[in-house]
Amino acid sequence: KLVNIMFLQIVKIKNFRRLNDFQITLEDSINVIVGENNTGKSSIIDAIRLALGGWGATGNDYVWLSKDDFFHLPQKGKFEKNLQIDLIFSKLTDLDKGLFIEALNYNPTHPEKSTVSLHFSATYDEKNGRITTKRWGGDRDGTKAAVDEGAMGFLRWTYLEPLRDAIAALAPGKNSRIEKLINALTQDSDKEAIEKIFKETNDKLLEEPLIKRTQTEVTSHLQTGAFSQATQIKASEYQFERIVRTLRMVLMKEYPGATQDEKNEDFPLETNGLGYNNLIYIAVVLAELKSSV
Numbered sequence: 001k002l003v004n005i006m007f008l009q010i011v012k013i014k015n016f017r018r019l020n021d022f023q024i025t026l027e028d029s030i031n032v033i034v035g036e037n038n039t040g041k042s043s044i045i046d047a048i049r050l051a052l053g054g055w056g057a058t059g060n061d062y063v064w065l066s067k068d069d070f071f072h073l074p075q076k077g078k079f080e081k082n083l084q085i086d087l088i089f090s091k092l093t094d095l096d097k098g099l100f101i102e103a104l105n106y107n108p109t110h111p112e113k114s115t116v117s118l119h120f121s122a123t124y125d126e127k128n129g130r131i132t133t134k135r136w137g138g139d140r141d142g143t144k145a146a147v148d149e150g151a152m153g154f155l156r157w158t159y160l161e162p163l164r165d166a167i168a169a170l171a172p173g174k175n176s177r178i179e180k181l182i183n184a185l186t187q188d189s190d191k192e193a194i195e196k197i198f199k200e201t202n203d204k205l206l207e208e209p210l211i212k213r214t215q216t217e218v219t220s221h222l223q224t225g226a227f228s229q230a231t232q233i234k235a236s237e238y239q240f241e242r243i244v245r246t247l248r249m250v251l252m253k254e255y256p257g258a259t260q261d262e263k264n265e266d267f268p269l270e271t272n273g274l275g276y277n278n279l280i281y282i283a284v285v286l287a288e289l290k291s292s293v
Contacts, residue, residue, distance in 0.1 A: 006096045006116070008048070010088040015071035015080035016050075017043040028091060049159060051085040051120040053135065055152035057159070058180060058288055065131050070124050081124045089116040099154060102145040103137025118147060158285055166281035167269050170249045177284045182244045184291040191240040198238040205235050249280065 007028040013019045018040045024033075033041050046063050054062040072079040089096075092114055097104055100116045107113045122133045136144035169177050205211055211233050218231060236246050250266035269277055 004091070004093055006089050006092050008087055009090040009115075010086075011044065011048060012084075012086040012088075013044070013047045014085075015083040016047050016085060017069055017071065019043055019047070020071050020080075045159070047085045048087065049157075051087050051118060051135075052155055052157060053120075053152060055149055056155040056157055058156065058285070065122055065133070067124055067129070067131075070122075081126070082121065084119065084121040086120075087118045089118075092116060099151050100137065100147065102151075103147050105139050119144075156289065158289060160282070160285065166274070166277040169281055170269060170277075170284065172246050172248045174245055176245065177281065177288070178247055178249055179244045181284050181288040181291070182247070184288050186240075194243060195238050195240050198236050198243055202234045202236070202238060205233070249284070 005028075007026070009026055009028075011024050011026070013022040015021075018038075022040070022044075024044065033044060035041050049057075050063045050065070070080050070083055089100075090113075092104075096116065097106070097114060103116045103118055105115045105117055107115075116137070117139050118135070118137050120133065120135050122131055124131050134144070135147065137147040138145050172178070206215075215231075215233055222231065236243060249269060251269060251272055253265050253267070269280070272280075
């Protein structure tokens with residue numbers, strides 16, 4: 001059970017993929033959705049992602065709508081041009097009520113039963129093939145109040161894809177899971193310390209004879225004729241944001257009886273099994289989520 005944490009209690013879906021008119025009630029704990037293949041389990045998850053938008057996502061998890069996402073029965077010539085997804089959150093704290101004031105459904109008799117509701121709708125225009133969307137909050141009649149994007153960013157969520165490629169997700173690069181976790185844990189003093197380490201490493205590297213010879217050879221070819229361009233060989237950029245994009249996760253040989261030299265040796269994730277790599281991936285994601293709560 002979640003203690004004093006707002007949670008998603010009800011999901012209503014109309015005309016999204018196979019879900020013509022669907023509602024599910026969730027518990028404030030772990031929820032498991034079980035069903036046969038091709039019955040709409042993934043569509044429930046994608047509908048929630050779609051309604052939440054990308055503000056609170058921890059990755060590039062936004063769902064892009066297409067014509068095929070609207071409920072249709074080709075054999076009966078039925079095609080719905082409008083879809084809607086409603087999310088209802090319960091167990092609100094006073095802070096939640098203030099943060100999501102535009103989406104608040106306040107219950108003056110029983111304040112503890114107040115809810116926050118977020119709504120998403122989309123319409124398909126057959127003439128030009130365009131899809132228009134709208135997102136609003138609250139259940140007040142005659143009004144569709146826009147929800148503050150800053151508030152939406154507090155609804156933190158992540159999507160773990162089925163059969164995900166853990167190695168690719170943990171690999172160095174922009175928006176890698178390692179970069180996201182480090183950024184979530186970073187303080188200003190951390191940035192200064194790491195930038196200093198990389199700057200000192202680059203300075204030492206430039207003093208190495210091999211690097212000097214290589215630099216001289218490249219420069220001699222660049223400065224011929226009218227063309228002149230200065231270059232420099234570096235181990236890495238020493239701006240913090242660029243540094244964390246180069247960091248990678250490796251495996252360590254820490255088994256019983258291993259020598260100190262063996263413990264200092266690392267080997268790539270590619271040598272690990274899929275199941276263990278997925279566990280590493282999940283551990284990184286959970287650590288990131290914990291740091292943002």
